[in-house]
Amino acid sequence: MVLTPRNISKSEALDVLKGFENEGLILLEASVPGRVSLDGWNPITGTKQAGNVAGVIVRFWGTGQKGTESQIKSGVAPDRLDPRNAMAFVLMCQTLNTAWGITELYHAGISGNGNNNCHGQGRAVDFVGVRGDIKGAEVYFTVFDDWGNVHVPGVTTSNGDWPPGTGSNTSYRLLAQEAPDSFATQFFLEFYNFAATNYQDRNTGFELPDDPTEIGKQSRFIMHPDHPTSAPGTANGREAHKGHVHMQIGPTGPA
Known part of the structure; x- marks a missing residue:
């Protein structure tokens, strides 16, 4: 059975991360107990580079909307992550880089901030877009412009x-x-x-990785523009996720 980040313990995930560091894929910073902070590290040159995680520069972009690129922050590797989320995020960056030539990832929230929920505990990612190059073709997508703002036929x-x-x-x-x-x-x-295989999909507990949901169908925890839950005026439904994909490890509340 293939175990994914959502199905292993924090200590097991930390061992995987240390293995990644030994292989030269990432660099870990000193962290508070139970949390992981990533340092910027270029796995090609083997040198520090601000915001680089497994070959992808991680940058905050609150709006995630094309035309507001001046608001994109400098590269910063995420801090205070639950080790399982850190493992999933490293795998995400590695996969994006190798499969799609992605060199920049934009987000609206990753690092833990101390609040008693999945974001505050460093167990969640709000993904807003990517940029890169694959076989000479530019790859530049944002959830807002290239998904959520596309008219439903x-x-x-x-x-x-x-x-x-x-x-x-x-x-x-x-x-x-x-x-x-x-x-x-x-x-x-x-x-x-990738999200439905490595992050929570239908349940908060153990889930096999071989039967992920489809976009717009059964998933409870991966929020996006076509999620079946409608909750206008709140932070919970698809309306609040027109511009980003929310992923998490474990429950939405405290764990």
């Missing part, structure tokens, strides 16, 4: 989004576009599959 709402009251009938809107094989469509499919 067949709807007549003024903003092109799912009509109010739409629940479990949501689906992956990009697959219904004229070019369902586009780079963006395939990228977010693969990214979601």
